[in-house]
Amino acid sequence: MPKFEAGMESMLDMFVFETGDLLEKLDDILMRTEQEDTIGTEDINEIFRTMHTIKGSAAMMGLQNMSTLAHAVEDLFYIIRDDPEVKYDKPGLYELLFASSDSLKGELDNINDDDIPLTDFSELEGRIHAFAAQMKGESAPAQAQGAQAQAEDISHLFPDDEDESILTYKVTYQENCAMPSARGFVLLRGLGQIAEVTSTLPEDLDADEADDEIKAHGLIIKLITDDAKKVLEFLEDGINVEKAEQLHKPEKTAAAQAPAAAAPTPEQAEKAVEQAKAEAAPAAKQAPKKAAPKHEQSLITVNLEKLDQLLDLVAEIVITQGSVTSSPDLKGISANLDRFNKSARELKKLTDELQDSVMSIRMVPVSTAFQKMNRVIRDMNQKLKKGVTLEFVGEETEVDKSIVDILNDPLMHITRNAVDHGIETPEERAAAGKTEPPTVTLSAGYDSGEVVISCRDNGAGMDRAKILAKAKKNGLLTKPESEYTDKEVYAFTIAAGFSTNETITEYSGRGVGMDVVKKNIEKVGGKLLVDSQFGVGSVFTIRIPLSLSIIDVLSVQVGKNSLSVPITAIHEAFSCKQENYIKDPDGNEFIMLREMCLPLIRLNRHFNIADAVEDIESGIMLYCSEGDASAVLFADSIIADQQIVVKPFSPLLSDFPLKEAGMSGCSILGDGTITIGLDVKEILAPYVKKADA
Amino acid sequence: MAFTEQDMQFEETGGKILSFFADNKFYAFMITDVTDIIEIPEITFIPGLPDYIKGMMNHRGKAIPVVDFRKRMALPETVYDDRSCVIVVEINSQQAGVIVDRVSDVEDILPDMIARSPVEGATVKFFISESKKRISLLDPERVVRDRR
Numbered sequence: 001m002p003k004f005e006a007g008m009e010s011m012l013d014m015f016v017f018e019t020g021d022l023l024e025k026l027d028d029i030l031m032r033t034e035q036e037d038t039i040g041t042e043d044i045n046e047i048f049r050t051m052h053t054i055k056g057s058a059a060m061m062g063l064q065n066m067s068t069l070a071h072a073v074e075d076l077f078y079i080i081r082d083d084p085e086v087k088y089d090k091p092g093l094y095e096l097l098f099a100s101s102d103s104l105k106g107e108l109d110n111i112n113d114d115d116i117p118l119t120d121f122s123e124l125e126g127r128i129h130a131f132a133a134q135m136k137g138e139s140a141p142a143q144a145q146g147a148q149a150q151a152e153d154i155s156h157l158f159p160d161d162e163d164e165s166i167l168t169y170k171v172t173y174q175e176n177c178a179m180p181s182a183r184g185f186v187l188l189r190g191l192g193q194i195a196e197v198t199s200t201l202p203e204d205l206d207a208d209e210a211d212d213e214i215k216a217h218g219l220i221i222k223l224i225t226d227d228a229k230k231v232l233e234f235l236e237d238g239i240n241v242e243k244a245e246q247l248h249k250p251e252k253t254a255a256a257q258a259p260a261a262a263a264p265t266p267e268q269a270e271k272a273v274e275q276a277k278a279e280a281a282p283a284a285k286q287a288p289k290k291a292a293p294k295h296e297q298s299l300i301t302v303n304l305e306k307l308d309q310l311l312d313l314v315a316e317i318v319i320t321q322g323s324v325t326s327s328p329d330l331k332g333i334s335a336n337l338d339r340f341n342k343s344a345r346e347l348k349k350l351t352d353e354l355q356d357s358v359m360s361i362r363m364v365p366v367s368t369a370f371q372k373m374n375r376v377i378r379d380m381n382q383k384l385k386k387g388v389t390l391e392f393v394g395e396e397t398e399v400d401k402s403i404v405d406i407l408n409d410p411l412m413h414i415t416r417n418a419v420d421h422g423i424e425t426p427e428e429r430a431a432a433g434k435t436e437p438p439t440v441t442l443s444a445g446y447d448s449g450e451v452v453i454s455c456r457d458n459g460a461g462m463d464r465a466k467i468l469a470k471a472k473k474n475g476l477l478t479k480p481e482s483e484y485t486d487k488e489v490y491a492f493t494i495a496a497g498f499s500t501n502e503t504i505t506e507y508s509g510r511g512v513g514m515d516v517v518k519k520n521i522e523k524v525g526g527k528l529l530v531d532s533q534f535g536v537g538s539v540f541t542i543r544i545p546l547s548l549s550i551i552d553v554l555s556v557q558v559g560k561n562s563l564s565v566p567i568t569a570i571h572e573a574f575s576c577k578q579e580n581y582i583k584d585p586d587g588n589e590f591i592m593l594r595e596m597c598l599p600l601i602r603l604n605r606h607f608n609i610a611d612a613v614e615d616i617e618s619g620i621m622l623y624c625s626e627g628d629a630s631a632v633l634f635a636d637s638i639i640a641d642q643q644i645v646v647k648p649f650s651p652l653l654s655d656f657p658l659k660e661a662g663m664s665g666c667s668i669l670g671d672g673t674i675t676i677g678l679d680v681k682e683i684l685a686p687y688v689k690k691a692d693a
Numbered sequence: 694m695a696f697t698e699q700d701m702q703f704e705e706t707g708g709k710i711l712s713f714f715a716d717n718k719f720y721a722f723m724i725t726d727v728t729d730i731i732e733i734p735e736i737t738f739i740p741g742l743p744d745y746i747k748g749m750m751n752h753r754g755k756a757i758p759v760v761d762f763r764k765r766m767a768l769p770e771t772v773y774d775d776r777s778c779v780i781v782v783e784i785n786s787q788q789a790g791v792i793v794d795r796v797s798d799v800e801d802i803l804p805d806m807i808a809r810s811p812v813e814g815a816t817v818k819f820f821i822s823e824s825k826k827r828i829s830l831l832d833p834e835r836v837v838r839d840r841r
Contacts, residue, residue, distance in 0.1 A: 316754075561738060607740035650758055652787050652837050653742065661741040666749060666756045674737040674749050674756050 015061050016108050017301065022050045023105050024372075030101070031374050034094050039080070047097075048077040054104065059182040064240070066107055069121040072128040073100050079135050088135045096128055098379075165224050166198055168247040169231065172218040174240045181210040184219045187238045194234060195225035220247075304401060307362055314351075314358045315645040321351050322642065323671055362402075366444045366453065367395035369407045373415045373442060380419045386438055387426065388419050393443035399451045403544055407453060410517045410528070414455045414540045415440060417514065422459035422538050432535065434458075447543070450526075454541040462532035464489050471495075490530040490538075494518045553644050555675055556620065556635035558603045559612035562675040563635065564644055564667065569680035571623045573638065581616050591632045593623060599687050602634045606683065607661065612636055629684035644669065646677035699725065700818060707804045710821070712797040712828055713780065716768040719797065719828040721821070722782055726833045729781035730796055733773060746837075750790055752781060759790040760837050782833040789837045800828075 029046055033039045039047075051074040058066035076093070080086060103121055110116040171187065173180040185205050191197055201220035202213045225231050228246070235244035325344040330337065370392050377390045423438045441456045468481055471492045477484075494514040518528045526544035553564035554573065574593075582590040582597070589600040604612030613619040613636040622633040644667040649658050662683035666676050702708075709724040731752070736759050738748045745764040749756045759779065763770055771794065779790040800823065808820045819830040 561740075609738070609740060647756065649739075650756070650787055650789070652784060652789050653746070653758055655838060656742055658739070658741050663739070663741070666737075666739070668751050668754060668756055672751050673735070674751055676737075676739065 011061065012111070014301075015057055016111060019054055019057060020105070020108055022054055023101050023108075026050050026101055027098075027375055028371065030094060030097055031378060034378075041081075044077055044081050048074060048081055051077065056182055060186060062183075062186070063107070063111075063118070065118050065121050066104055069100055069103060069125055069128075072125045072132075073097065076128060076132050076135070079132060086135055088131075092131065096124075096131060099124060100128070166222050167225065167228055167231075169221045169223070169235060170218045170245055170247050171221065171235055171238070171241055172243045173214060174242045180214040180219065180240070181205045183238065183240055184210075184214060187219075187235065187241075188221070190238075191221070191223065191231070191234065194227065195223040195231050197221060197223045302361075307358075307401075311358055311362070312645075314355050318351050318355055318643055319645065319669070321347060323669070328671070360398075362400050363398040364401050364404055365396050365398050366404060366407070366451075367392065369404050369411055370395045370442050370444075372408065373411060376412060376415055377419065377440065380416065384419065385426070386419060386423050388423055388438045388440055390415075391439055391441045393441060394445045395442070397444040397446065397451070399444075399544075403451060406520070406526075406544065407542070410521055410542060411442070411453070411455070413514065413517045414542075415442070418455055418457040418459070418538070418540070422457035422461075424460050428460070432460075450543045450545050452541060452543050454539055456537060456539045458537040461534040461536050461538055462490055462493065462530075463534055467492050487531070490532050493530055494528055551644060551646060551677075552641070553675075553677070554622070554641050555639040555644075556603070556622070557637045557639050558607070558635050559609040561607075561609055562639055562669075562673065563603060563607075564642075564646075564675045564677050565622060565624065565633065565680060566678070567641075569624045569626050571625060573620060573622050575619075576616055576621045576632075578617055591621060593632065596630075598623065599631045600634060601631050601683060604634075604636075624680050624684065626681040626684050627688070629681075629688040631684050631687050633680075633683070642669075644675060644677065699723070703802075704807055704809060704819070705804060707802045707807065709799055710802055710828070710830060711780065711799055713793040714795045714797055715762050715766065715793055716771070719826050720762075720793075721800075721828045721830045722780065722833055723830065724799060726782045726784075727780055728783050728788060731779050731781065731790075733777055733779055733792060747792065750779070752788060752790065755788065757781070757788045757790060758837065759792060762791050762793045762836070765791075765836055782837070784834045784837060789833070791833075791836060 026047060029043050033043050051070045055067050055070035055074055058064075058070060073096075076096075080088070103119065103124060107119055110119075171184070173183060181202075182205075184200070188197055188200065188205075199222045201217075202210045204210065221235075223231065232244060232246060235241060238244075325348070330340075373390060377388055380386070381388055418440045423440070424432065424434075426438075429438065436458060439458050442453070443456070444451065444453050446452065464486065467489050468477075468484065471477055471489075472481070476492060476495060494517070521528050521542055521544065526542060529541040529543070530538065531541070532538035552567040554567055554570055555562050555564045557563075576591055580592040581600075582592065584590070589602075590597050591600050592598075602614075603609070604614075616634070619634050619636055620638055622635065624631060624633055646665040646667050648665040649663070659679065660682060662679050664677045664679040666674050668674055703723060710721040711724050711727050711730075712719050712721040714720075729752070734750045734752075736748045736750050737756075739746075739758075742748070742758075745761055747759045747761045747764075750759050762768075773792065773794070776795045777792065778796060779792050780796065781788055781790050802821055802823070806821050806823055808822070810817055810819060814832075814835070816832060816835040817829040818832045821828040821830055
């Protein structure tokens with residue numbers, strides 16, 4: 001059985017997203033205000049509103065536990081908002097707030113897993129209520145709502161002119177139901193499928209007093225249906241519904257009263273109008289005041305899938321446009337094409353702009369991922385008492401949304417490690433004569449088509465000898481100790497089954513984290529690098545390729561094949577003279593380019609493509625480099641400098657080592673032919689300079 | 694590939710198959726596995742693939758692999774003529790083309806004509822006896838994917 005209200009599945013994504021977002025913002029406010037003496041009115045209002053919204057939407061989803069917890073927190077702030085002078089224990093309050101925020105987040109994470117039951121927050125709620133009671137001073141007794149059932153006169157529910165076919169139902173909610181109006185709303189939505197609802201009482205379920213009214217008198221629903229039994233069953237099955245019953249029109253007495261009320265005397269009517277006017281005036285004045293503090297953001301939320309579709313479409317347009325404007329049919333036309341060419345250029349400019357703006361939609365600043373680390377550092381400072389400050393550099397760097405999602409986990413692990421393993425305790429720092437405050441710096445930037453995110457700490461750094469000893473103990477060494485370079489030694493720290501921290505702490509020390517982080521990053525084509533200086537600090541660097549599905553390539557002919565090399569990897573294309581060609585006695589081939597001796601990779605031989613140019617002077621050379629490796633690629637001729645959308649090879653070909661051979665995928669060009677996208681990094685892999693620092 | 698529900702149902706109730714020739718023998722795919730029959734298009738050679746995969750073709754804007762059926766079955770090679778064609782099959786919603794000598798017919802198969810292959814997960818799932826001819830009903834995934 002799902003945990004949330006049936007029929008609300010479609011809303012689930014939205015709920016999780018919105019609530020997650022609200023909690024994220026709440027954390028921001030809490031982090032910001034924790035250090036200050038008092039919380040500003042604006043922030044109090046914001047927290048109050050946030051909790052109110054969460055309470056409402058959780059109730060709508062039927063998540064009673066989340067709703068009541070949010071309600072408890074809302075109550076706290078209700079008191080603070082009403083009486084800014086109220087005295088309270090601030091650290092205690094924040095402890096409760098963070099705990100609540102975490103509980104709600106945890107519940108959101110588990111919401112889709114039916115195996116995990118709804119968490120019982122009553123213990124936390126109890127603490128919050130106790131705290132609230134303390135704030136109010138013991139004098140205020142618990143609010144007892146005198147919601148006692150009275151023998152109600154229900155005759156007013158039945159106007160005389162009502163159609164016979166209209167049935168009236170009364171739904172009473174359990175007393176602990178937090179937001180009966182929201183529950184009622186959901187009920188009505190579902191009811192719409194089996195009956196036609198004509199009216200309800202209270203009429204406006206969104207109104208502020210609707211909750212109280214429903215609590216006091218129940219929810220009255222008038223509807224037309226063919227199947228009264230089914231309606232009643234449905235109503236009884238609603239979440240938190242205590243009782244659902246059909247009401248029948250009372251006889252005579254009520255009927256007699258009704259017309260009197262329905263037809264007021266002219267005098268009464270006049271009075272009523274005046275009264276209404278008088279009421280309306282102050283209401284009009286109040287309205288703008290109420291609206292003022294609400295900052296409407298001009299943001300909308302869009303499903304990422306839709307954006308992907310849009311991006312795909314734009315990519316197709318860019319390519320189709322290319323095939324129209326450079327159609328081979330045009331070559332046969334001798335007429336003047338000036339106007340056509342002008343329009344074609346105009347079109348290209350527009351599609352380029354379109355492409356850029358679609359790309360930019362998906363771009364978000366990395367600060368969203370960085371901000372979350374504030375919280376990690378705060379919690380760890382609380383526990384470990386290291387007093388670490390977190391600094392950001394280049395947090396405005398924009399990256400694709402999918403990259404930010406990928407970054408969240410690795411950043412968390414790395415930041416935790418930096419604080420736990422990297423930064424020393426205050427005593428150790430003092431002993432080492434370090435005066436600067438312990439700092440972890442997260443920085444972001446671009447470098448040759450990649451996003452570079454690094455996490456630097458000014459802690460103890462890594463001890464080469466210690467790492468080697470540990471690696472030896474764990475059986476990770478594959479060659480004599482003396483042959484290991486520093487880089488290789490540090491790389492052990494992110495290898496599987498390695499942890500130098502002798503004791504396992506809550507945050508790190510199990511040695512599982514880092515190699516998982518490394519694997520996850522590598523899965524998306526990224527890299528994780530470590531560098532360190534003993535006594536000075538360590539740096540972990542994540543490099544992830546910018547996920548841009550449209551790439552600029554230089555397409556070259558090799559035999560009958562068209563191969564496309566990403567422009568970012570190419571330094572220059574040139575023709576080579578025989579005198580710059582070297583073949584050593586071992587059969588290795590090199591090209592002398594200016595002062596450099598570069599390995600020559602013949603694409604035809606690398607890929608076993610037949611009927612390709614073999615003569616050095618008649619082909620074309622591409623000087624490429626990727627990371628530490630450089631080489632010259634040899635092809636028959638250049639076809640075009642173009643934009644392509646590289647799609648990975650069909651999963652049916654996953655048994656074959658295409659990626660390892662240096663092919664990233666293929667792309668269909670405007671004329672319907674297929675070009676193979678090359679992965680220069682793989683092709684150059686054998687020529688990576690042996691790292692020795 | 695284990696026996697799917699679809700296979701079970703075919704065995705019990707029969708169904709339609711698309712039969713084709715290669716080297717004078719009859720083979721077939723279940724009609725539900727087939728999405729298109731097209732002329733042999735231009736095929737782009739992709740390095741690093743086994744012999745029997747001729748390369749990729751552009752099928753409705755998607756690059757899909759093309760299998761040379763004779764090579765896959767280790768049958769003698771032939772020159773394809775204008776009756777040769779590509780049967781496009783769908784495997785877990787991924788398409789692939791299979792070049793065959795000639796498409797024969799769509800045939801209704803009754804349960805009593807079907808004999809299940811004793812080998813679980815073989816390339817030929819069922820042997821079908823129809824009047825005098827024998828048709829080998831193939832598992833498209835084994836045809837495209839399998840390395841020999």
